[in-house]
Amino acid sequence: MGKLKLGPLEDDKPVKISVELPAALHRDLIAYAEILGRESGQAAEPSKLVAPMIARFMATDRGFLKAKRAASNGSS
Incomplete structure (x- = not known):
């Protein structure tokens, strides 16, 4: 069996x-x-499990991370 994406x-x-x-x-x-x-x-x-799953999803979503960085750079 493979390792699950969700940790502790x-x-x-x-x-x-x-x-x-x-x-x-x-x-x-x-x-x-x-x-x-x-x-x-x-x-x-x-x-x-819901919150860690959503957090994991968002942390690995490259499109979201790119848009989040662009939004924070634009608001500074």
Whole structure:
């Protein structure tokens, strides 16, 4: 089995939002949490995975990073 992209979860003060997920995506999120839990040896709550997954996605999205840099350079 390959290595999952999501690593250890940080303990940070959360900001609460509400998100609706399609049922299939929710099932996959539960499965991901179960696999991550087996690989890491610690239980992973599916809802706790959403923020690190979004952060990982945004950190690896080259188009977003380029636009973010351009926006911050333009506002200085």
